[in-house]
Amino acid sequence: MLSLIRQSIFSTQTTTRRASSYVNKMRTLEWWKNDDSAMKAEFTRGQFVLFLDKQPLVRSKERNAPGFNLQLLQHDVLKQALSDHGLTLKNSDAALLDATVADATSASASSEEEDLTAIFAVGLKSPPSSGPNSAGIASLSDSLSAALGGRFIDARLAMLSMEWNEEAKMVAKGQALLRWNRLYRKCPKCGSGLEMKASKTRADCSTCSRQFYPTLSPVAICLVRDESDEHCLLVRQPQTRKGVYTAIAGFCEPGESLEDAARREIAEEVGIELLSNVSYANLSQAWPFPNSSLMCSFIGVADRKIQPEVDHSELEAAKWFTREEVAAAFQATIKDPFLSSPADDPHHLSYIPPQGTIAHHMIKQWLQTK
Amino acid sequence: MLSLIRQSIFSTQTTTRRASSYVNKMRTLEWWKNDDSAMKAEFTRGQFVLFLDKQPLVRSKERNAPGFNLQLLQHDVLKQALSDHGLTLKNSDAALLDATVADATSASASSEEEDLTAIFAVGLKSPPSSGPNSAGIASLSDSLSAALGGRFIDARLAMLSMEWNEEAKMVAKGQALLRWNRLYRKCPKCGSGLEMKASKTRADCSTCSRQFYPTLSPVAICLVRDESDEHCLLVRQPQTRKGVYTAIAGFCEPGESLEDAARREIAEEVGIELLSNVSYANLSQAWPFPNSSLMCSFIGVADRKIQPEVDHSELEAAKWFTREEVAAAFQATIKDPFLSSPADDPHHLSYIPPQGTIAHHMIKQWLQTK
Incomplete structure (x- = not known):
């Protein structure tokens, strides 16, 4: 649903009020979903959940407590680690997952709204193994997780084992949007190329202008x-x-x-x-x-x-x-x-x-x- | 969900029993959805709900009572009327809607299951008008409804006005499946042609073998x-x-x-x-x-x-x-x-x-x- 939150189209029938954190977050996410330039501007200051071969990067809790947390990565850290492995951090591989408070001090009384940054899922595939064994694939996963901290685990196991329900939902959403982004490349009506929103929440046909949304x-x-x-x-x-x-x-x-x-x-x-x-x-x-x-x-x-x-x-x-x-x-x-x-x-x-x-x-x- | 109802794969842990009409109907529909030759064999003995330009053919109730009923048509009657208008009744334009008892006498104690026939939705489009006015379009709708009885009405109005909830659901299902059949022609992944099941409840890619189901x-x-x-x-x-x-x-x-x-x-x-x-x-x-x-x-x-x-x-x-x-x-x-x-x-x-x-x-x- 299209929102133009930053263009002052919201009216209130009484006095102006500060939106609740929840409302602010939902409206910001909606804005990013629909406005590609706003979404792209968030990319370098965003946080990232990395999926390698559909497996999210997670970290164990301290002292072997049960459950996992997502290993959230800053843009520059992830970019450097990928670059060290011959890979590139690209907007086209990323989908919008959530929003989080950028800086706790900005939510002061003087500010009308909290400053939010985006959390993205990024999906990468290991290159095909050069030989008959999968040693090359295993080593990319091992090497990347060593560089970034944490480990890659099966997405279903991750969903069942996250400490926080909100993080389990982010695994579900990342899995779903990255899959949809890989699958919906051609218009089902005319076969022309589809153009994905930067958020990966809509795909538009370049020829017949039909719009497609992630299938549920x-x-x-x-x-x-x-x-x-x-x-x-x-x-x-x-x-x-x-x-x-x-x-x-x-x-x-x-x-x-x-x-x-x-x-x-x-x-x-x-x-x-x-x-x-x-x-x-x-x-x-x-x-x-x-x-x-x-x-x-x-x-x-x-x-x-x-x-x-x-x-x-x-x-x-x-x-x-x-x-x-x-x-x-x-x-x-x-x-x-x-x-x-x-x-x-x-x-x-x-x-x-x-x-x-x-x-x-x-x-x-x-x-x-x- | 694939069922092989006619191949005796159902076991019962006690004695054999006659399935309830509801169960028999649901399992027969499931069989038809998945088995193209069984589905196609039902075509000539089926009943049809005709949609012209997305409008279903309905009939008013007697004495101007409020509400409509679907105008269900036998295969031969519909085929003849379409032929008289230069149109063809084709399986490729039809989607499976429901099943109904073929002949009340067949549900006797001697028969284990009721004999069911299929109800199909058939979607046709008026040919483009030959001139600047739409007289040609109006006349196909008028002429077909005169030949078949009833009239074509807006599908939304039909859903809100059907006497029976089951018929309103058939309008919804026909509208949805016929639309999906028109829209999903190419594989969203590879762009190759999709092959529709005769029931129009699944489409298979001819190249990459992916399967697609009607989107909801x-x-x-x-x-x-x-x-x-x-x-x-x-x-x-x-x-x-x-x-x-x-x-x-x-x-x-x-x-x-x-x-x-x-x-x-x-x-x-x-x-x-x-x-x-x-x-x-x-x-x-x-x-x-x-x-x-x-x-x-x-x-x-x-x-x-x-x-x-x-x-x-x-x-x-x-x-x-x-x-x-x-x-x-x-x-x-x-x-x-x-x-x-x-x-x-x-x-x-x-x-x-x-x-x-x-x-x-x-x-x-x-x-x-x-």
Whole structure:
């Protein structure tokens, strides 16, 4: 949504007031998203989150405390380190992530607004290995992380392990925008080149003038419980770790509400028609794997006498479990976040998805609210 | 989600049972979406909703009762009428909308599943007028509707006026899929031609093998109330009819939850930071204008002492209103669904959005739940 914040177009119906920090930040971000020259002017004074081969650079917390923080880098530091490795820090590789207070002293009473600087994600790819082994690739990652501090880790692990939720969201946003920037190079209508905004939040066709925005795929994820509320239906997806059961999820399609999508996915995947409408489980979450999903949580009620009839092209298994079984799997997941000791029985419920995922939150919420 | 329903891959953990009609329908639709030969085989026995220049063909209810029904057409009837006008009924112009029972007698106890046929949307464009006036265009619309029964009406009007919600959803889905089918012709990554599934629910790149699905843009729409719950904040969008005020809406962005998007849009558009987290207002709705939006409803609380500071690039006005003022506008909207008599004062709240829109539902719900 276009804002012209710096051009005094905001009117107030009473007296002028100083915008809250939050409002100032959101309006500044909006300005940068749309105004390429303003965005580019922020580049050299910005801070950067580096993604190498889709892995963000993070640092461990002190004394081996659990969790990570993003390794935020100043422009000149990153530029120098990249240059030492034969790489260039370019605006075309960067996407706008967030804004942060540039200098705490500038937020004084005499200043009307805090001075903000941009935080960018920068995505780089290791050059192809020159030989049959990947020694060259490993060494760029090692060498860059040694120069900059921290280490590159899997983006999904980073999202689940960040100390601050705001930083997990920055990983999600960086992953999504950098991917979109790599993918959307041609106009889907006419095939001409697309021109990206400096913020990477819009792409314009150079020929037919159509505008494209980063694609988001809304997903309905639904926990199915029975009428007694003593049991829930969980499913095993073939690609997940042994012993992990989760809620049913699927992409929303054109013409559907999120609620319609939840009902349809349950019918498709386990052959069950819910007894009533689903209700929202009070959480949605951006989840950029494999693409940019927007996970929206629901709870539905089904008749437990109806056994699931599994679509084996999608799922490995689906079963009703008691509260006690689910609570045990929840505790096992908290104690063993890497889900490393599943039971030998392939159908046994050993774990639920790890903390930080929306499915974990939904199942925890169900366990707590009886 | 790929299903192989006809290949007996569904297992049931107890005894075999007859799937509910709903499950059978959802699994049949899934099968058609993914299996081009199965989908194409349905074409000649399918039913069709015709869109001419993006306008669906509808019929009025008897005796001028309010509301419309879709004019569903048999394949041969539509083919003949198009042929009489020099047009061809082609699979490439059709998108899968829904499934319906082919023949009521086939759903007997002896048959395991109901026999379903497909409902398609078919999108045609009037040929360019041969002269400076548009007499030619008007006559194709008139002549086709005379031949087929019913009339072509604006798709937005159709969505708001269908007697059955399921038919309104079919208009939304047809509008969205036909638009996507027209727009996604080239791979956004490599520029090669895309090959559409017969159902128009997926496009595959002929060169780089990437798969694309119809794009949906999730939107957070939020009604802001004050702490007393006696007032709500409504806004005027410049493109809407005079006197209409509504809730604040904006597109969700990568890395955000729906709840984050609602908070951000309120900050951007009216300069207000909400006092607490937003809560879901129990409804989402597909809304295909101008693109494929998925509207998700929320309610938020703000301090009424903070006057809105309007972003005039987005909005014309924003104001706090009392319950009485909103109730009067709600009543006026019910009585005058075409919103034809706004007050002379441009800032006066005369109407809310019409029945059938999510904003109408949210405002009605707020009025009813105090």
